Amino acid sequence: MIAVIALAIGVAAGIFLEPTVPLALAPYLPIAVVAALDAVFGGVRAKLDGIFDDKQFTISFVSNVLVAALIVYLGDQLGVGGQLSTGVVVVLGVRIFSNAAAIRRHLFRA
Amino acid sequence: MTSARRDDLLGDLFRTPLDPGYAQAAARRAAGAPPPRWGRAARSVTLAAVGFLLAVAYHQVVAEAPSASRARDDLVADVRSRQRTAEDLQRQVDTLRTQVDQARDDALADASGAATLRGLAAGAGTAKVTGDGAVVRVVDAPPQVDPVTGHAAEENLGIVLDRDLQDVANGLWQAGAEAIAVNGQRLTATSTIRAAGGVILVDFKPVTGPYDVAAIGSPDLADRFSSSTTAKRFRRYVENYRMQFSVKARKGLVLAAAPEPPLRYARPPSPSPSVSPSPSGGRR
Numbered sequence: 001m002i003a004v005i006a007l008a009i010g011v012a013a014g015i016f017l018e019p020t021v022p023l024a025l026a027p028y029l030p031i032a033v034v035a036a037l038d039a040v041f042g043g044v045r046a047k048l049d050g051i052f053d054d055k056q057f058t059i060s061f062v063s064n065v066l067v068a069a070l071i072v073y074l075g076d077q078l079g080v081g082g083q084l085s086t087g088v089v090v091v092l093g094v095r096i097f098s099n100a101a102a103i104r105r106h107l108f109r110a
Numbered sequence: 111m112t113s114a115r116r117d118d119l120l121g122d123l124f125r126t127p128l129d130p131g132y133a134q135a136a137a138r139r140a141a142g143a144p145p146p147r148w149g150r151a152a153r154s155v156t157l158a159a160v161g162f163l164l165a166v167a168y169h170q171v172v173a174e175a176p177s178a179s180r181a182r183d184d185l186v187a188d189v190r191s192r193q194r195t196a197e198d199l200q201r202q203v204d205t206l207r208t209q210v211d212q213a214r215d216d217a218l219a220d221a222s223g224a225a226t227l228r229g230l231a232a233g234a235g236t237a238k239v240t241g242d243g244a245v246v247r248v249v250d251a252p253p254q255v256d257p258v259t260g261h262a263a264e265e266n267l268g269i270v271l272d273r274d275l276q277d278v279a280n281g282l283w284q285a286g287a288e289a290i291a292v293n294g295q296r297l298t299a300t301s302t303i304r305a306a307g308g309v310i311l312v313d314f315k316p317v318t319g320p321y322d323v324a325a326i327g328s329p330d331l332a333d334r335f336s337s338s339t340t341a342k343r344f345r346r347y348v349e350n351y352r353m354q355f356s357v358k359a360r361k362g363l364v365l366a367a368a369p370e371p372p373l374r375y376a377r378p379p380s381p382s383p384s385v386s387p388s389p390s391g392g393r394r
Contacts, residue, residue, distance in 0.1 A: 002150065003157050010158035014165020021170050033167045036160045046132040053135035054149030058156045060131065065163075 027076070028069045031088055035064035038092045041099040048106040068092070200369075207367065211237070232289070235298035235368040239289045242361045244332035246278050248344065249320040249354035268351030270321055272305035274344075275312075278323045279303065281340030287325035289365050293317040296368035313368070320354075324363050332359035 021029055039061035046052040068088050075084030211231075218224040231237035251268020255261070275292060282290050290297045295312040297303075302313060309316045325331060335341055336357045344355040 002154055006154035006157040007161040010161025010163075011165045012161075013158070014162045014169065018169065019166055021166060026170065029163075029167050029170055033163055036163050039156075040160055042132070049132070051132045051136035053132055053139070054153045056131045056135045058152040061156045061160065 027085075028072055031068040031072050031085055032065045034089055034092045034096075035068040036061060038095050038099075039064045041096050041103070045099045045102045045106075048103060064092075203369065204367070207370075231367075235289065235296050235301075236370055238364065238367045239326060240362065240364045241289075241326040242329060242359070243287065243289075243324065243326035243363050244282070244335060245358050245360045245363070246282065246323040246325070246335065247320055247354070247356045247358070248274060248278065248323070251352040251354070268347065268353040270310070270319060270353065272303050272310045274347075275310060275321060275323065276303045277340050277343070281338050282323065282325040282327070282331070282335055284340075285325075285327065285331055285334040285338055287327040287331060289327075290323060290325045291365045292323050293321060294366060296365055298368045298371070300371050301368065324360070324365060326363050326365060329359075332357050 039057065042060060043052060043057040046057070071084050071088050075082070078084075211228075214227070215224045218227070228237060232239045248270050250270050251266060253266050279290055279292065279297060292303065292312045295301075295315060295317060297312070302311070304311050309318075310321075311317070325335075328334075341355075341357060344353070347353040348355050
């Protein structure tokens with residue numbers, strides 16, 4: 001319950017504060033979102049598995065976002081920005097999908 | 111997890127999508143380690159951050175989409191306002207020119223001289239003229255629409271080109287026109303009809319279809335042009351490429367004056383005597 005309220009507060013803050021993303025940070029935003037989604041899906045699956053851990057969740061979120069941003073930055077510097085971002089999206093996408101499949105199995109037994 | 115498996119990165123990724131950290135944490139808890147006290151707060155903050163991130167990203171995407179079209183709208187508005195300014199200036203030029211002409215006529219005591227001058231200006235295109243003549247209208251063919259897909263064909267052979275307008279103008283001169291204007295732009299001896307980036311420019315001013323080429327000339331101008339080879343060629347275009355083409359005799363046409371050509375190299379002599387050539391001359 002607290003989780004849902006916190007999420008709603010975050011969304012509301014994002015909507016009402018209307019922060020403008022600095023141009024330099026704009027390329028990191030989509031990757032950060034995918035990384036955050038990965039952490040969230042992992043957390044939900046762990047919750048359903050009964051092994052959810054606050055510390056693990058928090059650290060996985062922060063590190064996911066930071067590593068994803070680092071990879072995008074590195075790709076930019078190396079001149080392969082697009083490809084490395086694609087790699088990040090593919091890897092995280094795979095994880096999101098299989099976590100989502102595990103969640104689905106938990107919820108619908110199918 | 112065995113070391114042999116550890117090498118297989120992708121396989122590992124597909125098999126164990128969940129962070130093994132969760133299992134380890136669970137094992138630690140089972141072993142009796144107390145959960146951190148700040149756990150709940152950290153979870154809330156993290157989730158708030160996730161929500162914030164999602165909202166910001168959504169915002170960003172929504173804000174980004176219209177920015178391109180907004181830039182385009184700004185440019186269009188800019189172009190419109192500049193065009194309006196240019197038109198205002200042109201009007202100003204026209205009124206000033208009429209005043210100048212009036213003043214010149216007043217200054218010229220010799221009435222026949224003034225009439226000659228007016229006639230020459232009319233012929234050269236730098237004076238407004240009126241009279242009977244013909245209007246030739248050429249219109250781009252509508253784009254071919256594929257009946258199956260409903261998409262317009264990319265290539266349209268029935269587009270009016272700068273060359274076509276040149277041909278029409280030359281045909282009209284040949285048929286005895288004394289003054290010609292394309293969409294209100296008067297042609298003179300130094301006028302150009304060119305294309306730049308798919309737009310036809312008459313004296314560097316863009317004209318768009320439908321193109322009306324108005325000409326003043328003898329009463330049979332329309333008939334003579336209609337029977338010319340140029341008109342015949344355009345009728346063929348009408349049949350083959352569905353371009354639209356019509357020649358109509360018109361009474362009481364008024365053609366505006368062309369802007370006075372700017373002097374690029376010649377200068378009126380300055381009144382000071384030092385510039386005027388010395389009688390001995392040619393010393394160099």
